[in-house]
Amino acid sequence: MLIHFEMQQIIALPPGDVFAFLSEPMNMSLWNYYVLSAEIKGDTTIGVGTEFDMRRKKDQLTYRITEYSSPHRLTIALQPPGPPHQLQFELLPEGPHTHLTYRWQLALDKYSVLKYFPDGAIKDLLLSIPRRFILRLVKPATEENFHKLKTLLETGEVVLQDGRRAKLN
Numbered sequence: 001m002l003i004h005f006e007m008q009q010i011i012a013l014p015p016g017d018v019f020a021f022l023s024e025p026m027n028m029s030l031w032n033y034y035v036l037s038a039e040i041k042g043d044t045t046i047g048v049g050t051e052f053d054m055r056r057k058k059d060q061l062t063y064r065i066t067e068y069s070s071p072h073r074l075t076i077a078l079q080p081p082g083p084p085h086q087l088q089f090e091l092l093p094e095g096p097h098t099h100l101t102y103r104w105q106l107a108l109d110k111y112s113v114l115k116y117f118p119d120g121a122i123k124d125l126l127l128s129i130p131r132r133f134i135l136r137l138v139k140p141a142t143e144e145n146f147h148k149l150k151t152l153l154e155t156g157e158v159v160l161q162d163g164r165r166a167k168l169n
Helices: 015-022 024-028 111-114 121-155
Strands: 003-009 035-041 051-056 060-069 075-080 085-094 097-107 157-159 166-167
Touching: 015 085, 015 097, 015 121, 024 035, 024 051, 060 085, 060 121, 097 121, 121 157
Parallel strands: none
Antiparallel strands: 003 097, 035 051, 051 060, 060 075, 075 085, 085 097, 157 166
């Protein structure tokens, strides 16, 4: 079962500037309240294959840049042992601004515990529980973070949902 959602907004900056900000993993903590920090592993050159550890409020995960097409598309994917989780940013010019599309997806059926359940009604019921949780709680929080990104890039500062203040240098 694939859970996905998409959101869009116009940011009053050119795509190159928005892409440069988004492609720096450590910037995610400036607009996403759930991310506390992100650190690149190994070589600091950013591009396809770059891995980084993302420390969040309740865990630490490793992500890899799987698509890096400046200034148009950036995709990052959670690395095993986590389930297939992907974040994608698509940037298109709209006059002097950027039309930014953010796609979030998670493949729930890849959780290892599910291998013990045969396909069918019970497995579908089990999958429906986290699906409802994600769409009811995670999606609205993600939308709020996405709007914080716009505010930060356009004004240079933002107050996150947890009270942290972020400011661009």
